[in-house]
Amino acid sequence: MMHSLPCMILRGGTSRGPFLRLDHLPADDEGRREVLRQVMGSGHVLQIDGLGGGNSLTSKVALVGPPSHPEADVDYLFAQVDVEGDKVDFSPNCGNMLAAVGPYAIETGMIAPQGDLTRLRIHNLNTRTLIDSQVPTPGGAVAYQGDTRISGVPGAGSAIKLGFLGAVGAKTGKMLPSGQVIDVIDGVEVTCLDSATPVVLIEAASLGWAGNEAPAEMDANREAMARLEQIRLKAGELMGMGDVSGSVLPKPVILSAPRTQDGTLCARYFVPHRCHGALAVTGAITLAVATSIPGTLANRVALAAGTLAPDSLAANVHLEHPAGFLDVEVEHANADPMTPSRVSLLRTARKIMSGEVFLNLPDSVEMPGRA
Structure with missing residues (x-):
């Protein structure tokens, strides 16, 4: 059965991929995996039947939704989608795609711009950590053009500052999980x-x-x-x-x-x-x-x-x-x-496309609002 989802493709740092609303996808992980395989065209070296670019850096998806953490403004779930196989991994975070979460949230009306610089706090669901993002919004709109250059990306863009809070034990809960430095x-x-x-x-x-x-x-x-x-x-x-x-x-x-x-x-x-x-x-x-x-x-x-x-x-x-x-x-x-109390760096982002992505989903995948 054909289904469509609102979709925006953005580059975040040195990565690129589609951004989707979390609440537009199935609530269960396996249903989400099937949707994302189709979105990206996984199972083919060129991902010819989807939006993927045939490379791990362009086979990434960001899912953004309302916050589930009391100190956050939005939730962010990252998915690494296999190019030739069928794996969709929700275990890692991607800090490059994270750079475009703030712009996406502002572009889609989830977050209202706050003067020339919009500050928001992102709750990463993969690692249960909080990240502060500062997005330039002169005139109430996201500014993508600027003079900040980052290695691995052609040209320059507007600087987005990311501050990772309490960067200790994202997956294991310990800085030194084995108990040893060596x-x-x-x-x-x-x-x-x-x-x-x-x-x-x-x-x-x-x-x-x-x-x-x-x-x-x-x-x-x-x-x-x-x-x-x-x-x-x-x-x-x-x-x-x-x-x-x-x-x-x-x-x-x-x-x-x-x-x-x-x-x-x-x-x-x-x-x-x-x-x-x-x-x-x-x-x-x-x-x-x-x-x-x-x-x-x-x-x-x-x-x-x-x-x-x-x-x-x-x-x-x-x-x-x-x-x-x-x-x-x-x-x-x-x-x-x-x-460490805070770890910060600068990234850039760019909006590439906004529209709909079309999927041919089996009836077993329960989409929100689907009869």
């Missing part, structure tokens, strides 16, 4: 850490990499990629996440010394079976927080490179990635590296 898996030292998202940090040399290779070169190294996946699976168990073979979490992050004068760390982030073309926002936040925690691999690499002073907290972290860099600001209100 674990050894298959003879390789790792740091298992969960701030804005669970990650397993690994020094590049441990897997025979320099650390600044292009993503395609890393992906082509089948031996190293196989070892990376085995480490990830065992890290998931150490972190109390169980069997993570069917999940995108935890995400592996390969670390090395920076190659530029202003850099703090050089990072390669995996999603998890391919190297990211840039750096995920949630991964950047987690890595920036890890830099200040004594003994973590991020802390050790930064100290060895001389980009972090001994016995200090990293307030401004400059992370190098394949497309350029990402700057993260970390606030430690109580001077405790394990409990």
